[in-house]
Amino acid sequence: MIELNNIEKYHPAKGIKHYVLRHVSASIASGEFVSVMGPSGAGKSTLLNILGMLEEPTYGTYHFMGEDITSMNERKRIELYRNHIGFVFQAYHLIDEMTVQENIEAPLIYKKIVASERKSRVADLLDRFNMVAKKDLFPSQLSGGQQQLVGIARALVAEPSLILADEPTGNLQSAQAAEIMSLFRKLNREEGITIVQVTHSEKNAQYGNRILTIEDGVVRTDTPVAGQL
Amino acid sequence: MxxxxxxxxxxxxxxxxxxxxxxxxxxxxxxxxxxxxxxxxTYERNFDRHDARTTRVYGVMTNVPDGKGGITATFDGTTTALAPMLRQSLPALEAVCRLSYGSIRLIASGEHAFKKEARFAEPEIFQMYGYRFLSGDSTTALADPHSVVLTASMAKTLFGRLDVTGSRLRYQDQYDLKVTAVIEDLPLNSSNRFDYLMPWLFYETVDPSAKELNWTNYSFITLLKLKPGIAPETVNKSLVTLLKSSGSDSEQPHFIFPLQRLHLYGKFEQGRSVGGDIxxxxxxxxxxxxxxxxxxxxxxxxxxxxxxxxxxxxxxxxxxxxxxxxxxxxxxxxxxxxxxxxxxxxxxxxxxxxxxxxxxxxxxxxxxxxxxxxxxxxxxxxxxxxxxxxxxxxxxxxxxxxxxxxxxxxxxxxxxxxxxxxxxxxxxxxxxxxxxxxxxxxxxxxxxIKNRPLGVEVQALVEMPLEGNLKTRFELFKKRLLASGAVSAMYQSSVKLAHHSSNFTDIRWPGMQAAVNRVMFNKVGTGYDFIKTNGIKMLAGRDFSPALPTDSGGVLLSARAAKIMGLKDPLGKVIQVMGERRTVIGVFADYVWDEPAKTNNPMVVQMEPLRGGSMTMRLNTAHSLEDNIAAISKIAREMNPAYPVELSFMNQVYAGKLxxxxxxxxxxxxxxxxxxxxxxxxxxxxxxxxxxxxxxxxxxxxxxxxxxxxxxxxxxxxxxxxxxxxxxxxxxxxxxxxxxxxxxxxxxxxxxxxxxxxxxxxxxxxxxxxxxxxxxxxxxxxxxxxxxxx
Incomplete structure (x- = not known):
């Protein structure tokens, strides 16, 4: 599904190239659950952003589902967001002015899906996440864990094939974190959704089936998870 | 979404x-x-645009030359003789209409008397403006010399109803008129408005100056309606040649200006429109x-x-x-x-x-x-x-x-x-x-501007229209007011103190260079006490005096008039005002009238027989204002019962000029x-x-x-x-x-x-x-x- 070939990313700073990523090559197959780990500033988030097409690599090629992203125009990229990629953020990034229900519905509106189908899909997700009672609340009225559930529901509603999660449990307590991670694992196993998450936590990484470790912009290790939780 | x-x-x-x-x-x-x-x-742009027939209507404008080849002013006044001549000799015109300026006049239905805006017009006015008739029609409305057309609200005011055709009205407490038509109220954004309209034929009875065909008195409006497809320039050209060939002694060049533009673009400089309300x-x-x-x-x-x-x-x-x-x-x-x-x-x-x-x-x-x-x-x-x-x-x-x-x-x-x-x-x-x-x-x-000296002692000065019985009994009225102690001095005049409408050029003086005078002068016709009542400063000579009967042939000049005439020692000089010889007996300092921020036309003040106009009185400051007003009102009502008493304070009149x-x-x-x-x-x-x-x-x-x-x-x-x-x-x-x-x-x-x-x-x-x-x-x-x- 994802083919990274010799990706480099640097910021020019006072004439010196400040490398964030160097010679990163990796391939992620459909149905994998990959955790990207490494110390702060290693380039994990940049890698995820490149995967999500939010940032462009300075050098190298990136094929997504067989297509070359690096030469893709804005319109095509938006098509990809709409149809294949769901984002989950550490800070949830729900839209404050929208209710739970509207937040979940938003991607479908941009995808121009008809109202009746939107309603049924949102209702379905609310039901699945046990949030029917909270559908008319605003994000500020929810706990962090609940907000992240909404964030995940929003990422899922467009039925993406890939979920990119940047420290999805970074702002949560451990019990809530475990709940979110189990949800990810379930989505991965039962619905075959490919997941790439960035995490600091060894424990969270165990929910996936492969761990990429990045240090100083270079992939150090790429190991399968032995005894998956 | x-x-x-x-x-x-x-x-x-x-x-x-x-x-x-x-x-x-x-x-x-x-x-x-x-x-x-x-x-x-929207309001301003729709001025005079309520009816399609107004698009071809033009007003005749008059340029006032300054004597040096330029034009000092442009206004819409024309002479009485112009319209008949145009009607006869310009085939490009569909209609020509003479119209008076509006003035507030008394109209009464039995006991109910009101002072409302009156105008006189020739019947062609109905081809110019699209008045909507509620009763009567345009062919007969102004046919009879003693007819009157009322607006709807005027009819309501006078009779309390609209179906009043055939009813009798009394004009200025003197003439009996018959209502021939009632029209819808004119919109406020139309020019030449009136509350009631009377025939020109009647005007000729009321005012002799309207009857006499002359080329010197620019006190009337002339409206033209061009035939479709006629360009105004061609009319302007033939206007010039026509005036020359007709042998009229009129020196004022005329031109025509679209009526619909007159409101927004009615400000002229050197005879060209330079803006206005726009x-x-x-x-x-x-x-x-x-x-x-x-x-x-x-x-x-x-x-x-x-x-x-x-x-x-x-x-x-x-x-x-x-x-x-x-x-x-x-x-x-x-x-x-x-x-x-x-x-x-x-x-x-x-x-x-x-x-x-x-x-x-x-x-x-x-x-x-x-x-x-x-x-x-x-x-x-x-x-x-x-x-x-x-x-x-x-x-x-x-x-x-x-x-x-x-x-x-x-x-x-x-x-x-x-x-x-x-x-x-x-x-x-x-x-x-x-x-x-x-x-x-x-x-x-x-x-x-307010603090600029007016040249008139404006405090305790009031004016009142001179009309009805007072026109003939002014001397008695004056005597009674002076005796009552409410007024310390007063005079009557043809025009109001702060606005002089009577402009003319027919004047000659000793040592005049040009053959014909082109400078616009202003004339005030008055009786005794003009200077005394107003508190105007005399620079030389004296006011008219009842003791000297020769003063009826005398004239007072404003300082500016004396200067324009270039008279070194004006006293005793004989000048000709509209053909009459008059001796200069005094020169007074200029005072403010019309536009307070402008130098006004030179002025002559002369004794004239009483013809109505205005009275100006200096209140006696020894009594309270209320007492003075009450005394004046009482005497005026006694002597002139048909008319309401309308006093205006000159300081307010001057304030209104700004x-x-x-x-x-x-x-x-x-x-x-x-x-x-x-x-x-x-x-x-x-x-x-x-x-x-x-x-x-x-x-x-x-x-x-x-x-x-x-x-x-x-x-x-x-x-x-x-x-x-x-x-x-x-x-x-x-x-x-x-x-x-x-x-x-x-x-x-x-x-x-x-x-x-x-x-x-x-x-x-x-x-x-x-x-x-x-x-x-x-x-x-x-x-x-x-x-x-x-």
Whole structure:
């Protein structure tokens, strides 16, 4: 599904190239659950952003589902967001002015899906996440864990094939974190959704089936998870 | 999606109440001004356009030569002889009509007498104006010399009903007339208005000067209607040749001007139209649009200042698949929602303000709620404003790239580099400062003109129309008033003191160079005590004296008249006024009449037989004003029971002459106030936002030992710099502009250092208060709270 070939990313700073990523090559197959780990500033988030097409690599090629992203125009990229990629953020990034229900519905509106189908899909997700009672609340009225559930529901509603999660449990307590991670694992196993998450936590990484470790912009290790939780 | 956008827009309004309040206040004020403007412009533009037949109607204009080949004035007065000649010899004309100027005359139905505006016209007037007949018709309405046409409200006033054709009326307590037609009221925005209309044939009985065909008395209006397809230029050409060949001794060149344009473009210089009321329309347009622009700037500034917050939303939406178009659309929806709320408030506000506005501008506006065009125009305003206010933020915000906006605490830009926002604030304050300067200069000019010596002792001076029985019994009336002690001196005259309509050129004097005089003179026909009553200063000679019977052939000259004639020792010289020989017995100092900021025409004052006009009285200051008025009213009612007593105070009459300047002053005060209010609101919003954004920075600084004052300086400096820039730009610009305005007055003041100083200090003070309010709040906040935040 994802083919990274010799990706480099640097910021020019006072004439010196400040490398964030160097010679990163990796391939992620459909149905994998990959955790990207490494110390702060290693380039994990940049890698995820490149995967999500939010940032462009300075050098190298990136094929997504067989297509070359690096030469893709804005319109095509938006098509990809709409149809294949769901984002989950550490800070949830729900839209404050929208209710739970509207937040979940938003991607479908941009995808121009008809109202009746939107309603049924949102209702379905609310039901699945046990949030029917909270559908008319605003994000500020929810706990962090609940907000992240909404964030995940929003990422899922467009039925993406890939979920990119940047420290999805970074702002949560451990019990809530475990709940979110189990949800990810379930989505991965039962619905075959490919997941790439960035995490600091060894424990969270165990929910996936492969761990990429990045240090100083270079992939150090790429190991399968032995005894998956 | 649209519904969701609107919901989100409303929620975000509620969430940011201060910003919403600032925006709505500003936009409501701006839109109200625009609404009024819309109504006003429609009103002015539709002047005399109620009927299609008026498009081919032209008024004959007269140029007044200054004797040196130039033209001093242009007006719509013509002679009685012109119309009959044109009717006979110009086949390009479909109709020609003579019309009198309107004057307030007494009309009575039995006991009910009213003084209303009367006009006389030839029947062709019905081909010029599209009057709608409620009863009677255009062929017979003015056929009989003793007929009268009433407007609907006049009929209501006189009879209380509309079906009054055939009823009898009494004119000026002298003539019996029969109502032949009732027409719908004339719209206020039509020229040559009247309450009742009488035939020209009747005018010839009432006023001999209307009957005699002459080429010297320019006291009548002539209207022409061209045949379809005739160009006015060809008529103008034949007019010139015709006047020459006809052998008339008329020296005034005539030309024709479209009636429909006369109201808006009726100001002439050197015989060419150079504007008129259109200037007022333009000024008001500029002011109203300016205010709306200020409000839009507030919206833009607050929206982009909050960009940091909105940026995250933009980023998230982009990852959810939103394209730029849908984001632009969303932000525009927000500004539209705001506009709609404001426009609803503005309509309500306009409805409240229209009566005041009407009496201020002397117009008759109303909101045509069920008029399709009004709704369309309103919609257009909302769309225009929404797009104007919303487009910059929409394109600015939607352009954020995802990654920058999602990174936490990523400063989008340093707050206030040299940005669009700064430019906009400067623009706002430039506008506000200019209006303040304008207000001050206009105020100064008005007081300058007011304080100019009038040359007349205007206190305790009153005037009253001379009409009815008093015309024949004036001497008795005067005797009784003097005996009653209410009046210390009085005189009668052909014209009022402050406005002299009687202009003429037929005058000769000893040592005159040219063969024919081309300078417009003004004539006042009077009896005794003209000088004494008015308190006018004599420069040489004396007033008319009853002791010297030869004085009836005497004449008084104004100082300017004596100067123009170039008479070294005018006393005793014999001049010819309209063919009559008169001896100069005195020269008096010029006094103010007509336009107070202009030098007036030279004037001759002579004894004339009593023909009606005006009486001017000096009240006896030994008695109270109320007693004097009561005494005068009592005697007037006794002697002239058919007429109401109408006394006007000369100081009010003179004050009224500054009406258009007063109006301009008032408009600039209102708009200046609004401009500064809206600008300060915007500034308040920006400062409060800046303070909020820098809460943490201020917290840290406080902890490090910064004082309240330091923090306030920090916050204020950036904004005060902008105000200073605005002052530097706007003050010289507006001073130059106001200087040009002042040059338009013959007597004018100047833009002084004090004007500039007051405008500058006022603006700075207001800005400082606005900023200070917020700065104090920010500086006083507990640093611990600030640091806990986030």
């Amino acid at each position: 649209f519904k969701l956008n609107i919901r989100i827009a409303l929620r975000s309004l509620l969430r940011n109440k201060p910003a919403a309040l600032i925006n709505i206040t500003g936009l409501t004020i701006g839109l109200t001004a625009c609404l009024m403007l819309l109504l006003y412009v 200037e007022q329309v333009r000024l008001f347009t500029a002011l109203a649009l300016g205010i709306l622009l200020l409000a839009c700037i507030n919206f833009m500034n607050l929206a982009t200042a909050r960009a940091g917050r909105r940026a995250r939303e933009v980023g998230v939406k982009k990852t959810l698949g939103a394209d730029r178009r849908s984001l632009v659309f969303q932000f525009l929806t927000e500004s539209m929602v705001l506009c709609l709320i404001s426009v609803a408030l503005a309509v309500a506000l306009a409805e409240l303000l229209i009566p005041a506005f009407n009496s201020l501008l002397r117009v008759q506006l109303n909101v045509g709620y069920f008029n399709g065009t009004t709704w369309l125009a309103l919609l257009a305003i909302v769309l225009f404003t929404g797009i104007l206010a919303g487009s910059y933020p929409a394109f600015y915000l939607s352009s954020f790239n995802v990654i920058g906006s999602l990174k936490r605490n990523a400063p989008l830009r340093r707050f206030l580099p040299f940005s669009m926002r700064q430019v906009l604030v400067v623009v706002q304050f430039c506008f506000a400062v200019s209006l303040i300067v304008a207000t001050l200069v206009i105020y100064k000019q008005i007081s300058y 009406e258009s300047e007063r109006l301009l002053g008032l408009l600039s005060r209102i708009f200046g106030g609004l401009a500064i209010l809206i600008s300060c609101l915007g500034l308040y919003g920006l400062v409060s936002f800046s303070a909020e954004q820098r809460t943490r920075e201020f917290g840290v600084r406080r902890v490090l030992g910064a004082t309240l004052l330091n923090i306030m300086q920090l916050l204020s400096a950036a904004f005060l710099k902008l105000i200073a820039v605005a002052l530097v730009i706007a003050v010289p610009l507006s001073c130059a502009l106001m200087n040009t305005w002042l040059q338009g007055f013959e007597f004018h003041t100047s833009v002084s250092f004090w004007t500039i100083a007051v405008a500058t200090l006022l603006t700075l003070a207001l800005a400082l208060v606005t900023i200070g309010l917020q700065a104090v709040q920010a500086a006083r906040a507990n640093p611990v709270d600030a640091l806990k935040y986030e």
